[in-house]
Amino acid sequence: MTGFSFDLQATDGKARTGVITTQRGEIRTPAFMPVGTAATVKAMLPESVRATGADVLLGNTYHLMLRPTAERIDRLGGLHHFMNWDRPILTDSGGFQVMSLAGLRKLTEQGVTFKSHIDGSKHELTPERSMEIQRLLGSDIVMCFDECPALPAERDQIAQSMELSMRWAARSRDAFGDRPGHALFGIQQGGLEEDLRVQSAEALRGIGFDGYAVGGLAVGEGQEAMFRCLDYAPDQLPTDKPRYLMGVGKPDDIVGAVKRGIDMMDCVLPSRSGRTGQVFTRRGVLNIKNARHQDDPRPLDEDCTCPVCRNYSRAYLHHVFRSQEIISSMLLTWHNLHYYQEIMQGMRDAIALGHFAEWEADFHAGRAQGDIEPL
Numbered sequence: 520m521t522g523f524s525f526d527l528q529a530t531d532g533k534a535r536t537g538v539i540t541t542q543r544g545e546i547r548t549p550a551f552m553p554v555g556t557a558a559t560v561k562a563m564l565p566e567s568v569r570a571t572g573a574d575v576l577l578g579n580t581y582h583l584m585l586r587p588t589a590e591r592i593d594r595l596g597g598l599h600h601f602m603n604w605d606r607p608i609l610t611d612s613g614g615f616q617v618m619s620l621a622g623l624r625k626l627t628e629q630g631v632t633f634k635s636h637i638d639g640s641k642h643e644l645t646p647e648r649s650m651e652i653q654r655l656l657g658s659d660i661v662m663c664f665d666e667c668p669a670l671p672a673e674r675d676q677i678a679q680s681m682e683l684s685m686r687w688a689a690r691s692r693d694a695f696g697d698r699p700g701h702a703l704f705g706i707q708q709g710g711l712e713e714d715l716r717v718q719s720a721e722a723l724r725g726i727g728f729d730g731y732a733v734g735g736l737a738v739g740e741g742q743e744a745m746f747r748c749l750d751y752a753p754d755q756l757p758t759d760k761p762r763y764l765m766g767v768g769k770p771d772d773i774v775g776a777v778k779r780g781i782d783m784m785d786c787v788l789p790s791r792s793g794r795t796g797q798v799f800t801r802r803g804v805l806n807i808k809n810a811r812h813q814d815d816p817r818p819l820d821e822d823c824t825c826p827v828c829r830n831y832s833r834a835y836l837h838h839v840f841r842s843q844e845i846i847s848s849m850l851l852t853w854h855n856l857h858y859y860q861e862i863m864q865g866m867r868d869a870i871a872l873g874h875f876a877e878w879e880a881d882f883h884a885g886r887a888q889g890d891i892e893p894l
Contacts, residue, residue, distance in 0.1 A: 523659075523702040523729055525761050531875040533753070533780040536867045539730075539761055541607045541659045542700040543599070546574040548761065549777045549870075551863050552609060552785040553856055557582050558592075558602040561790050562848040563856070565604045571825070571853070572860030575660075576604055577785045580613035580652050584642070585635050589655035597657030609785075610658035611765070612649045612691075612706075614665045626666070628683070646690035654698070662732065663691035665706045670740040677710035677735075684708045684734075685722040692726050702729035704763060707756065710735055711748050720755035730761040733781070737766040746775050753780035770799055770862055774882055777866050778875070789859050793852030796840050800858065801885045805833075807851065812837040825857035 525548075527537040539546040553560045553568055556579045560568050568576065578598055583589060592601050599605055617624055617631045624633035630645030649664040665684040668676055688705050695703045705728035709715030723731060733752050736745045745767075753762050763783040764776050773784055789799065798805040800820040805812070807819075818828035819836065827836075827850045839847040862882075869878035 522700060525730070525759065527759065529871045529873075531870045531873050532778070534777050534866070534870045534875045535780060535782055536870040537761075537782070539607075539782075541702070543605060543607045543659055544574065546607055546783075547863075547867060548782040549773075549863055549866055550574055550783050551773065551859050552577045552783065553790065553859075554579070554785055554787045555602065555604070555608075556787070557586070558598060560852075560856075562794060562845075562852045563790070565602065567853060568604075568856065569606065571857040572864060573606075573856070575607040575609060578602075578608050578610045578656065578658060579616065580610050580649060580656070581616035581644075583610075583656060584613065584644075584652050585637055589652040593655040593657070599657060607659040608656075609660035609783075610653045610656055610662065612662040612664040613644050613652070614649070615667050615766070617644055618667050619669075628686075630664070630687075646687045647694040650691055650694040658701070660702045660704060660730070661695060662704050663688045663695075663706055663728070665708060665734055667708065667735050667738065668710070669738050670710060670735075670744075672710060674710075674712060674715075677708075677712060678715055681708040681710075681715050681719050685719060688723060689726050692728070704728055704730040704732050704761075706732040706734040706765070707752065708735045711740060711744055713748075713751055716748070716752050717755055720752075724757065728760070730763060730783075731756040732763040732765050734765050736764065737768055737772075737786075742769075742772060742775070745772070746779065749776055749779040749781065770859070771883070771886070773859075773862060774866070774879060778879065789855035790852045793850075793855045794848045796847075796851065798851055799855050803886050807833065807836050807840050807847075809837075819854055820858070823854065823858065823861075825854050827851070827854040827857075 521542045524540045529536050537548045552575050553573050555576045595601050617633050620633050624631050632643045646664040653661040664687050666680045668680045705723040707719045709719045761782045764781040767784050768786050796808045798819050812833040815833040869875045
């Protein structure tokens with residue numbers, strides 16, 4: 520069985536490019552992971568997601584444990600077979616979704632008890648149970664169970680949450696055990712407090728993981744504060760392991776994160792935006808429902824090579840969105856995911872050639888020329 524490894528191939532400033540090797544194939548970094556929350560990237564066939572250039576998908580432990588259940592997926596051959604995706608899958612721990620349940624959950628040292636948002640049934644999620652669920656799913660990259668407070672929050676709350684997450688990280692490591700071909704990532708916490716981030720990174724290094732995530736961002740702090748944190752947080756993590764920024768984000772968030780040393784990202788934004796008519800292009804953001812597009816024969820992006828831009832006009836896409844046709848979600852999501860993967864390939868190429876600064880300048884200049892439409 521192929522083991523898990525990370526080959527850092529080139530750097531340009533803090534930006535990095537490399538290859539993560541897993542038992543189900545390689546992940547080129549920097550990598551964007553489309554989100555398949557409930558074992559599907561909404562409005563997309565798996566082969567279409569792969570055609571956009573995606574090497575890896577993200578699955579959601581919380582949603583899958585509730586429906587159809589990890590045990591059922593295991594009986595049916597595991598998540599890869601279940602959803603017809605034979606490439607790598609990363610599963611989150613379920614912690615973020617459980618923490619967002621607010622009044623429906625109770626937090627203790629042991630873990631979290633909560634009521635399902637689907638039917639009100641009671642469940643408990645602990646580091647050990649999270650590891651068990653992700654094992655049953657068969658994910659290639661497993662995330663340790665953590666607690667993530669929304670920002671802004673008091674420093675004492677952030678410190679207590681971080682310390683609890685580090686205790687849970689150690690329990691996750693123990694429960695994960697020895698699983699050749701599978702990887703476990705630790706999650707750094709500490710909010711926007713640099714010294715707490717240092718403590719968290721040191722604790723995670725002491726435990727030892729196959730990769731490390733920067734957690735606790737993209738939770739309400741805004742881009743400027745996030746970038747200030749990313750100016751130092753990735754540097755606190757091992758250079759020879761993948762660095763994953765969870766839940767980010769918009770195209771300029773992604774470029775800024777890679778500039779600061781991040782290797783992996785995920786976000787629901789390109790697929791969710793596709794379903795609501797928001798389109799990402801080199802020249803900015805379009806809102807396809809706006810009347811200005813109803814007679815426009817041009818593609819969404821004249822320089823884009825995706826099937827949507829090769830075959831459909833803005834006028835048609837405006838029509839099917841206004842008509843609430845299912846094909847609208849399919850086509851707009853396909854374009855958005857393709858655009859995100861083009862950004863990733865562009866950054867990989869630029870870093871390898873030592874031209875990342877020039878690429879970044881062109882990226883921002885192109886977006887500044889276009890119209891950013893009201894939603």
